[in-house]
Amino acid sequence: MSWGELGAGALRAALLFAAVGAGASVFAARYRDVRGLASARWCALLALALVALADLAMIGALVTHDFRIAYVASNNALETPVFYSVISLWAALEGSILLWTLVLAGATAFVAWRGTVAMPRLATTALAILFAMLAFFLLLVTTPAADPFAPSAFVPENGRGPNALLQNNPLMALHPPLLYLGYVLFSVPFAYAMASLILGEGGDRWLVATRRYALVSWALLGTGIVAGAWWSYAVLGWGGYWAWDPVENAAIMPWLTATAYLHSVMVEEKRRLLRTWNLALVIGTFALTILGTFLTRSGIVNSVHAFSLSAIGPLLLGYLVAILVCSSGLLLWRSRELADRGALGAPLSREAIFLFQNVLFVAATLTILLGTLYPLIAEALSGNQLSIGAPYFDRVEVPIALALLFLMGVGPQLPWHGASRATLERQFALPALAAAAGAIGAIIAGTRGSAPVLTYALAAFVAATVVQEIARGIRARGALHGERTAPAFVALFRRSGRRYGGYVVHLGVALIAVAIAASQSATVESEQTLAPGGSMSVAGRVVTLDAIRDVDEPQRRRVVADVRVSGPSGDTRLEPSFAFYPNATQPVGTPGISAGPGEDVYVILAAYDQRGKAWATIRTRVIPLVSWIWVGGAVIGVGSIIAALPPPRRRSVRAPAILEAAPAGAE
Amino acid sequence: MPDPVNDGGSGRAGIGARRLVALAALALAIGIGFVAAQSLAGTAVYYLTPTEAKEKGIAAGQTARLGGQVEAGSLRYEPVSRDLRFVIGDGVSRVQVVGTGAPPGLLREGAGAVVEGTFGADGVFRATQVIAKHDEVYQAPPPGATPSHRTP
Numbered sequence: 001m002s003w004g005e006l007g008a009g010a011l012r013a014a015l016l017f018a019a020v021g022a023g024a025s026v027f028a029a030r031y032r033d034v035r036g037l038a039s040a041r042w043c044a045l046l047a048l049a050l051v052a053l054a055d056l057a058m059i060g061a062l063v064t065h066d067f068r069i070a071y072v073a074s075n076n077a078l079e080t081p082v083f084y085s086v087i088s089l090w091a092a093l094e095g096s097i098l099l100w101t102l103v104l105a106g107a108t109a110f111v112a113w114r115g116t117v118a119m120p121r122l123a124t125t126a127l128a129i130l131f132a133m134l135a136f137f138l139l140l141v142t143t144p145a146a147d148p149f150a151p152s153a154f155v156p157e158n159g160r161g162p163n164a165l166l167q168n169n170p171l172m173a174l175h176p177p178l179l180y181l182g183y184v185l186f187s188v189p190f191a192y193a194m195a196s197l198i199l200g201e202g203g204d205r206w207l208v209a210t211r212r213y214a215l216v217s218w219a220l221l222g223t224g225i226v227a228g229a230w231w232s233y234a235v236l237g238w239g240g241y242w243a244w245d246p247v248e249n250a251a252i253m254p255w256l257t258a259t260a261y262l263h264s265v266m267v268e269e270k271r272r273l274l275r276t277w278n279l280a281l282v283i284g285t286f287a288l289t290i291l292g293t294f295l296t297r298s299g300i301v302n303s304v305h306a307f308s309l310s311a312i313g314p315l316l317l318g319y320l321v322a323i324l325v326c327s328s329g330l331l332l333w334r335s336r337e338l339a340d341r342g343a344l345g346a347p348l349s350r351e352a353i354f355l356f357q358n359v360l361f362v363a364a365t366l367t368i369l370l371g372t373l374y375p376l377i378a379e380a381l382s383g384n385q386l387s388i389g390a391p392y393f394d395r396v397e398v399p400i401a402l403a404l405l406f407l408m409g410v411g412p413q414l415p416w417h418g419a420s421r422a423t424l425e426r427q428f429a430l431p432a433l434a435a436a437a438g439a440i441g442a443i444i445a446g447t448r449g450s451a452p453v454l455t456y457a458l459a460a461f462v463a464a465t466v467v468q469e470i471a472r473g474i475r476a477r478g479a480l481h482g483e484r485t486a487p488a489f490v491a492l493f494r495r496s497g498r499r500y501g502g503y504v505v506h507l508g509v510a511l512i513a514v515a516i517a518a519s520q521s522a523t524v525e526s527e528q529t530l531a532p533g534g535s536m537s538v539a540g541r542v543v544t545l546d547a548i549r550d551v552d553e554p555q556r557r558r559v560v561a562d563v564r565v566s567g568p569s570g571d572t573r574l575e576p577s578f579a580f581y582p583n584a585t586q587p588v589g590t591p592g593i594s595a596g597p598g599e600d601v602y603v604i605l606a607a608y609d610q611r612g613k614a615w616a617t618i619r620t621r622v623i624p625l626v627s628w629i630w631v632g633g634a635v636i637g638v639g640s641i642i643a644a645l646p647p648p649r650r651r652s653v654r655a656p657a658i659l660e661a662a663p664a665g666a667e
Numbered sequence: 668m669p670d671p672v673n674d675g676g677s678g679r680a681g682i683g684a685r686r687l688v689a690l691a692a693l694a695l696a697i698g699i700g701f702v703a704a705q706s707l708a709g710t711a712v713y714y715l716t717p718t719e720a721k722e723k724g725i726a727a728g729q730t731a732r733l734g735g736q737v738e739a740g741s742l743r744y745e746p747v748s749r750d751l752r753f754v755i756g757d758g759v760s761r762v763q764v765v766g767t768g769a770p771p772g773l774l775r776e777g778a779g780a781v782v783e784g785t786f787g788a789d790g791v792f793r794a795t796q797v798i799a800k801h802d803e804v805y806q807a808p809p810p811g812a813t814p815s816h817r818t819p
Contacts (some may be wrong), residue, residue: 015716035710049674096730154757165686188815240670267698345686346682347687347691352688355688355692355693356692359692359695359696360695360699363695363696363699363700366704367699367700370703370707371707374707375714378711384713385711385713385714385715386711386713386714386732387711387714387732388707388710388711388712389710391706391709391714392706392707392709392710395702395710396699396702396703396706399702418684425754527749527768527769528749529746529747529749529769558681589771606768606769606770607769607770609746615746615747617746617749617769619768620768624817
């Protein structure tokens with residue numbers, strides 16, 4: 001049996017199990033039938049195993065260069081190293097949908113086996129929805145729309161090789177899977193929310209059941225976005241990391257609404273408010289993940305990421321419309337039962353800050369959506385083609401981001417219901433001082449422009465609130481349990497992980513804000529044409545071009561400039577280069593980066609003498625603090641892990657299965 | 668400062684506070700919408716082919732984006748002054764482009780490019796930004812074609 005037959009067969013069998021599983025879980029939920037649930041569980045597990053088999057078959061085909069499969073022929077070559085062969089699974093449309101399907105099958109199986117234990121009826125209904133979604137994606141990969149195992153029209157001697165931009169950097173191994181995991185895991189909160197609406201359970205049990213899925217999905221999406229920015233910085237060679245490209249926007253939009261959701265969830269848990277709003281955020285976030293896939297995969301918007309035009313566009317659009325119609329319909333149908341009892345508190349209460357924060361996050365999302373889709377709207381209305389670039393997004397999103405940074409410091413410091421003057425003084429005296437110190441320090445250090453100064457001040461404000469909270473937590477534990485500082489510190493994160501993990505995430509965000517402000521406002525750039533031996537001076541560094549040479553590698557040819565950067569801390573050698581891939585009409589430039597905690601020296605080979613290598617044009621950018629963006633991404637990841645880990649169980653708490661005292665339950 | 672404890676309920680003070688919060692949120696949303704609409708109008712850059720640019724008579728000094736192909740044999744880069752010149756065409760019309768700085772690594776004669784900048788009074792396009800198109804599957808646009816959003 002060939003890889004192609006194995007993979008295609010596995011996907012068809014998986015489709016069958018997904019369909020049967022959907023039927024079985026509907027039956028189990030409707031009639032509270034134990035055998036139905038058991039069948040659904042086995043269907044989920046078998047579907048997962050079969051999709052995993054199909055993914056492995058694709059990896060097998062890529063590693064063994066089986067060009068009988070069209071996907072392998074156009075995304076792999078005999079010279080492709082094994083590592084890049086494996087990650088070519090997600091280098092193009094069909095393979096990435098295959099990976100997507102695998103993650104969705106995993107989430108479905110997890111809900112089938114774990115979720116249904118605590119809340120049988122709700123989870124089984126959610127399971128039916130997940131099975132239906134899985135069936136949709138399995139339909140995509142078993143029909144010509146996105147068939148990864150479609151045979152080649154003719155079998156070539158050698159394949160075209162992976163996209164040059166994708167085989168240039170190992171970060172490509174990290175960025176797409178993180179994003180896909182994030183995108184797909186949000187299906188679980190969505191499915192539970194829909195199940196809750198279908199069953200008419202106006203309560204917030206769905207929300208408690210899926211809090212962790214939402215958090216993990218959000219964290220993966222966030223770290224995936226940061227990894228993508230890092231990839232862009234290290235590979236695309238323009239010295240930046242964010243270009244407001246439609247596909248970047250597509251990734252950040254669901255992250256923004258998910259961030260809003262993770263916070264407004266707390267209002268529902270503590271105050272039983274904002275129920276409809278939370279459901280709308282879940283629906284919106286999920287729809288935006290599909291919109292992102294649609295924008296990336298349909299080629300409808302101009303983007304560096306544009307995959308080839310494919311029949312999958314209309315199908316994904318149909319799926320998106322169906323999801324929006326069904327979920328909004330359900331929401332309207334149940335709207336009366338969802339009405340909030342009680343009211344929001346005073347303007348200076350935590351729930352009010354969460355409300356403002358939610359408005360800002362949703363406004364940021366909608367304005368990004370407007371800027372992304374406006375070229376399409378304008379073309380449809382007036383026939384004119386136009387582009388909306390960074391100036392629009394910077395002008396609109398920077399003030400929103402600064403306001404959010406401010407609220408990030410304020411929100412956690414305010415009590416629910418409202419704050420007295422004494423509370424305000426106690427909570428904000430120190431952070432306000434820190435903010436003033438941050439602003440003054442930035443101005444003394446020579447920062448120009450109100451946005452960066454404000455950013456530093458607000459980041460100091462946020463950092464001070466976090467330090468203050470942790471210090472008070474430690475002191476409280478010391479007073480209560482007589483713990484010393486170090487054990488109290490650990491206990492805070494172990495026992496109140498959600499709260500203190502959240503603070504760590506806030507620190508990571510503040511770090512990223514500072515790094516963005518510094519790198520955007522204080523980068524020094526210079527471009528000069530140098531002969532070998534010549535040098536240029538940029539921001540206290542001397543950049544010398546030593547030589548220009550050819551390097552032949554099996555899968556590509558490179559032209560490398562040997563560059564020496566001399567600074568206060570000695571010499572660094574960099575090799576900015578152009579890579580020529582046989583399948584690409586255009587070379588791929590790779591920058592040479594000397595990363596450091598204070599600043600990165602980013603050297604680009606902009607042009608060179610193709611005849612005699614007598615000169616090269618070298619562009620040098622000295623970019624302050626940019627590495628801290630990636631560090632901040634890691635801090636957000638760590639904070640999310642702390643927040644997602646379950647706290648140690650106390651013996652007095654009974655198993656949550658007791659909560660579901662459903663009459664004649666399915667369990 | 669109203670009594671914080673009784674301020675969040677459904678009493679009279681609560682309803683007043685709730686209105687205030689809701690109004691502030693609404694004002695915030697409207698303000699952002701206004702800024703967004705203003706910025707959208709102010710920053711939109713029209714995307715034209717050389718033919719459309721000639722037909723519409725884009726005024727000198729107005730920012731525009733031209734999309735087309737770099738004409739074969741037209742790409743000149745003067746290494747020392749870093750003076751960049753090329754002709755961008757769509758098979759019907761051609762426009763001389765000048766810029767400063769090395770061409771982007773992906774810029775090639777015969778390949779697609781997008782330039783952003785302004786026309787001078789002499790009809791020469793002064794590019795502030797030169798973007799080479801690097802599509803996953805490269806394909807030259809057909810003659811006279813509009814640089815479509817639906818690039819392959």
